Amino acid sequence: MRIEAIDEKGRTFVKEVEVIVRDGERLLSFGYPIVYSIDHPIYGMKRNYPFDHDICIDGAGRNHRGSPVYVRKNDMNRIFEELVNPDNEEVKD
16 A cells, blocks of 8 residues: 655655564564554554554654654554455454
8 A cells, every 4th residue: 555654844755555474463564664563562553543643654754854754644544444454343452
């Protein structure tokens, strides 16, 4: 799935988002090296779904011209609906 991420200066970045599995853990990938745990009980992204605010995917902007980059909350919810939980099963903690 492709989405647009936006930095604090208004620049946009097209991100190819996918769910990958590494060492038995599902990760949400926004392109190497930006990956986040989905299911981890403490810091997994699933605990924030449905999202009510934009999500920072690169706080230092190291991979995006030095400015923090965010994914809009509506895009994050769509990612979870279409990629993470495509069968529309209830997301459980």
